[in-house]
Amino acid sequence: MPFVEYACEGRLLFRTETSEDVQFVPRIHEVVVIDDAPYQVVDVEYWARRLGSSDRRLVSPTVYVIPVGAAEWEQRLERRTPRAREGKPPTRY
Secondary structure: OOOOEEHHHEEEEEEOOOOOOOOOOOOOOEOOOOOOEEEEEEEEEEEEEEOOOEEEEEEEEEEEEEEEEEEHHHHHHHHOOOOOOOOOOOOOO
């Protein structure tokens, strides 16, 4: 069964098993939350190994992440919340 590895600052955080048909790999600059801590994806590497015959390969991605600071995370969350409207715009005739 294929797997996706998540690594941070030179060490492996964890590995998730996926099905061969469906693999979820986050995109670069996307923020993922791991153990209630935000991390930003900085790189994705794909490694291919031969699987049986020479025309079939098993691709396993490695996702590299860096921690997001608490102040930056709060700022991102603040930008995601919709602002309250101050009322209707003035009526012009």
